[in-house]
Every structure is written in C-alpha cells, then in structure tokens.
Amino acid sequence: MISVREATPEDVAQMHQMINELAEYEKAPEEVIATELDLMKALFGRDFSSPEFDQHDSISTSGSANTPHGQPAVYAFVIEDPNDSDQLAGMAIWFLNYSTWDGTHGVYLEDLYVRPQFRGQGMGKALMKRLAQVCIDNDYSRFQWWVLDWNQPAIEVYRAMGAKAMDEWTVYRVSGQELKDLASE
Template sequence: MVRTMIRPAVPADVPVILDLIRELAEYEKAPLEAKATAEQLHAALFGPHPAAFAHLAVDDESGEPVGVAIWFLNFSTWHGVHGIYLEDLFVRPAARGRGHGKALLRELARICRERGYTRLQWWVLNWNAPAIDFYRSIGAVPMDDWTVYRVSGDALGALAGEPAA
C-alpha cells in the first residue's frame, strides 16, 4: 500500500509546485493560461506577506512530490471567522487513486478545525466528473444556488476607470 506524507511547502519546492501547476493546466485543457513565474510563486508563498499557502503530497516509497494543494484564507462575515479556499488541488495522473488527494484535503480540514475555521471550499470544472465524484465521496456538496462571477482583462481595466486600450 502506498503511503502519503503531507507537508507544508518550503521555498526549495517552488520549481516542483510550478511543474504541478502546469500539469494541472494541461489537465484542465488550458496550458497557455498558466503564466505564473517562479518569482511570483515564491513571493506569494514565501514573501514577507504570504498571500497563499501550499502543501505537498509526497509518496513515501519514491520520496517524490505527487500532488499539491494551494490555498488561501477567505472570511465568512456570517460566521465571523476565516475559512480555507482551495485554489488548486492536483495529483499527478500516475499517482491517482492511492489516497494522495484525500490526504491533502484531510490536512486542510485538520487545519480548519485546529484554527477554528468553519469552511473549506473550492471550485471544480463542470466537466470534471472524476473530481466531482471524488468530492462527493468525501461529503462535499455543490453550491448550486451560487454562480461564480469574474472580471478580468479589459473589463477589469474599464471597471477600474482605465482608458480603453
């Protein structure tokens, strides 16, 4: 049986985290959209004011990182406490089905409980049936009564009052 070690990322992990992010972008059929650089990732995770956090799933047999969870804090005005928003959860295809993803989620749930956070939440692409099935198997429920909105690119500039390009 494969065992998983979950550990917080350290600065030396930035290259492998970047590789995992790119592999996730490939899986999600958007390889050209993953534009983060090692410098940006290092600043976000390990700079003076970290904006995000990462945990790695490391295969005990090989010692190699096989998965990553990248997350940040959100805040519930109704509960008055933080929660964890999981930005990315990715396990390399060859390592799937061995408990690495569940171990990463278990660690984030443990952090929530330890710190008094009331929520662990994330988005999933509608076409990603394997992920949806997995999430439901651990008790996650879809928030069907909410719709995600995003402003980016030229629309973001216009909203900010910038002149049109």
C-alpha cells in the first residue's frame, strides 16, 4: 500500500534534490536557484538559519515565512521508498489559489515528482488523489497545475484521471528585471 504523508523538515534536503532532478528532466536545471533554506522557510515558516533553531523543536507556524501574514503558504506531501523509510520516492509541492468566480479556494500543484525507479507503481496517482481529497475535504472548487506540452507521459496520466487541458488560457509571467521595473513604475 502506498502511504502519502505531510512533509517534515527532515524531508527538505531530499525534496530539494528532487526539485533539481525534476528540473533536469524538464531540461531546465540551471533555472533552480532556490536553496534548501528557501524551501524550509516556505514550507515551515521558520528561520532555520537562526542560532536559536534546534531541528528537534516542534514546528510552529508563527515564524518568518516570506508571506504577507508571516505564515507558510506552501505545503508538501511525500511518499517514502517502500523499502527504505529514510529515502523519499516522490513528492507534491502545492499551495492554495482562489477563484473569484467560484468564491472558493483551490489547490495549485507546483511540482509533482516521482523518482524514475518508482514510476509506474501508482505513486504519482496517490499524490494526486491526496490533493484531490484536500479539495473535497475543504470544499475547494478546483485542482490545477501546468504541464510542459512535450511531456506526453504525464499528459496521458492526467487525462486518464479526468483532467482537461485549458487551451483557451495563456500563461503570462513577469520576473527578474522586468518584475522590478514593473514594481517601480
């Protein structure tokens, strides 16, 4: 049986490694600039670099997450290697979005990754199912994500789950210097 659990601070190093593995698969390894510390702060809202931090402390959400309210806004589920509970087989990193039309939150899946040796065993589907359950349990109206147009294996899996491409929408992004320029106008 595949067991999906919430990520813990102890998982962050392996999750960061999987983010880099995913970037390599997506032909963009040079684009990952996030550090383990960045991921730790985003997920758990604590400044883990501070001298006061003891990794055995219980995690509190009253920390220094880089959000308007200081609380973590990014979440993650992981699956352990069935033969070695110290190793992760896969992960899903996600956050909430909001639909003004529906008047409810939704889940946005940022990264779904299952290591190659574990693919085809239902782990990706188990992570997706867990995220769908988050939506159902909280009365969220949607669950969405992006997929690269050349990633046919993933597209086929998503279609088999009932996902539909939103071809009428185009994604835009402002980042880097353009983001700074826009903010200063």
